Amino acid sequence: MSADLRLILFDVDGTLVDSQGDIVASMTxxxxxxxxxxxxRATVLGIVGLSLDVAMARLAPELDAPAQGRMVAAYKDSYVALRATKGAASSPLYPGAAQVLRALAGRDDVLIGVATGKSRRGLDALLDSHGLRGVFVTEQVADHHPSKPHPSMVLTAMDETGVDPRDTVVVGDTVFDMQMARAAGAHGIGVAWGYHPVDALQEHAGQVIDDFGALDVALNGIWRAGR
Known part of the structure; x- marks a missing residue:
């Protein structure tokens, strides 16, 4: 593990982009x-971050697996169609997100990545629509991992980058993100602008920030405490 580099992993939906409109429409x-x-709406947004098969099982546990599978397929088709119609407006970046990502990507001591419940196809389309290709050095998607809060995404990202858990931070808007970080031995920073209630997030996150402008201070606090 590298003692010189730090890794910041961002959740996507509800953290970097506001995709709730298309999520709710596609779930309908x-x-x-x-x-x-x-x-x-609140129940639907409460499962954001989970892999779709897990999300459908939670939202409709009384339905059998084939029915849940049809729901997953219908959701994907709808989401793709909405994105094709609306482009970047389908999932707009939150204020300050682009600036923070590019500033962090330009640092020599920091690596940034993604840990998302999106599919590879979904993440690729999002990165293309916002011009974010090449910004992230590690991209962990639902196709290759158990659903959050399983730590597989974080563990794989740390393995790929060679960064120690104490130097790894997960930034996300859901309890699932914070539980995933903790299970991997990493730090968690919650964001207040996403889809889980702040009070629930505060029970699991080391700290919760109100806007992207507060991220640098939060990160520096973690780095100082760890040295």
């Missing part, structure tokens, strides 16, 4: 596809 399509009542 998914439930309509099997003729099942759609959960309310």
């Amino acid at each position: 399509v998914a439930f309509d596809a099997v003729g099942h009542p759609v959960p309310d």
